[in-house]
Amino acid sequence: MSQEFAIKRVTAPDIAKRKGGAPIVGLTAYHAHTARIIDPHVDFLLVGDSLGMVMHGYETTVPVPLDLMIMHAQAVVRGSSRALVVVDMPFGSYEENPSIAFRNAARVLKETGCGAIKLEGGAHMAETIRYLTERGIPVMSHIGMTPQAINTIGSFKPRGRFRSEWAAFEADARAIAEAGAFAVVIEALAELLAARITKQIPIPTIGIGASAECDGQILVLEDMLGLSPRVPKFVKEYAQIGDGIEAAVKAFAGEVRTRAFPSAEYTYPMCDEAPEVTKKTKMTGS
């Protein structure tokens, strides 16, 4: 067996050990060919439920069924050999109680060969996160703006831009870390708060519209390639006409590893403070 094929996949514990170390690079992947191109350049591939919007034209991620996630995850696992594959649990497949979450998450692991699942939610999902991790299912959590909650939160706008909101997000982050999540995605959260949470919890934070101080970054592949009709402020488009997907992925991975991305234009400042206070305030942890 050649050296190339002998490399084992990155595991969830490998990602957990990267807390405070070299920035972790993630990208979404929904099918085999893009997974193959991205695989050598990232630490993990996320089969995100954003595939419902990107691949299937749904307006939100809410309608995505578990079987669809499993089908796309099987393709991504077949197309990759190195990066950790993390699969989103879709809306309705895990919230009801820990044993239903276990049954569905175990299906995802068994039927796809992925190495971890991701689920949305903070403190209220801690019991489920503990139940899954104690039974052999690595969990990446997802806080900040949580798209599956769109029908209760009402919009995809960024969170945490008022200090009055901070305590709840900080409590969420602590609860999921204590429950055993190996990493947490922080989506569309005020830059200052995302950086502060990163300092407070012992597991890696993966930013998307969060902070360059997060332990890693992720984007939706189609967004950073410029294929999506509308993208949030935090998306940097890396593909230039004539460049291949791989060149864009390499540019993204390089900028994450040097913390050049995300620069301030791709993050959210506070609403209730002057910009210079937001930028210069030292993190005290208090």
Ligand code: KIV
């Ligand atoms: O579904 C998805 O693609 C995600 C990322 C936005 C982190 O959850």
